[in-house]
Amino acid sequence: MPFEATTNCACEYKPSPNFGERKNGRKVDMLLLHYTGMDDDAQALDWLCNPESAVSAHYFLHRDGSILQLVDENERAWHAGSSHWKGEEDINSCSIGIEIANAGHEDFAEKQLDVLHMLCMDIIARHGIPNYRVLGHSDVSPGRKVDPGPKFPWKQLAAAGVGHWADPDPMGVGRFFQLGDEGQPIQALQSMLAIYGYNVPITGVFDAQTETVVRAFQLHFRPERVDGVADATTISTLYKLNASLPKL
Incomplete structure (x- = not known):
């Protein structure tokens, strides 16, 4: 069914059949960015509009900068899949999704x-x-997804008003934690990750899930080295980000 323009940006419309109602009257309070992971724009767009794929997004951004709106913002696009943030699992119902045409190994x-x-x-x-x-x-x-990837310029966008950022301290020698470590410092690390929003149990054991979440954090906020090791720079960056969150 045709829908009215939502964004104030110039765009064309190519409705995808893959959407539904936002559940429980959930309002939008999150913006989720993706890359297509494909070399060809048309192939990626066809997939997002194919009913057999059961995936979609609200917007598709071509490599040349042109925008297509695929799903009305009032509807629930199917872009997040199995996901979790701050205790919420139905990310599709609270978010707007943008698919950016990029294979993952190329600069934007x-x-x-x-x-x-x-x-x-x-x-x-x-x-x-x-x-x-x-x-x-x-x-x-x-662990399940890596987009929008290590080449995505989060710092650049945050400086222009899109997203959250804290400049990482220089990488160097310092205490670090890794797979198999245990104790109160690991519990503190897990707590800080959970406070920011990541899905990590607070067990005091640096297990595989904790390592995966640390990698995801680094991919976004410390992409110079994505190794799942919670080094001093990773921890200090996480601390600065949490410190800048609004006090509830």
């Missing part, structure tokens, strides 16, 4: 990023989305 073109910035700012303003709830698919689905 400046023109594409300029348009993405405008689209994100428009969505954020209309829905009142806080900067710390502009996230990547990898944040809400650690």
Whole structure:
């Protein structure tokens, strides 16, 4: 069914059949960014509009910077899949999803990023989305997804008003924690990750799930080295991000 324009940005419409109602009257308070993981824009777009795929997004951003709206913002697009953030598992019902045409191994073109910035700012303003709830698919689905990937310029966008950021301290020698470590420092690390929103049990054991979540955190906030080791820089960056969250 045709739908009216939602965004104030120039776009065309290619409705996807893959959507439903937002559940329990959930309002939008999150913006989730993805990459398509494909070399060809048309192939990725066809997949998002194929009823057999059971996936979609609200917007599709071509490599040349042109925008397509696939699902009305009032509807629940199927872009997050199995996901979790701050205790919430139905991320599709609370989010707007943008699929960015990018294979994952390529740089994002400046023109594409300029348009993405405008689209994100428009969505954020209309829905009142806080900067710390502009996230990547990898944040809400650690290990299962890695998009929008290590080449995505989170710092650049955050400086322009899209997303949350804290400059990491220089990497160097310092205490670190890794798979198999146990104790109160691990419990503190897990607590800080959970406070920010990541799905990690607070057990005091640096297990495989904790390592996966640390990798997801690094992918977004410390992409210079994504190894799942909670080194001093990773921990200090997490601390600074949590310290800048609003006090409830």
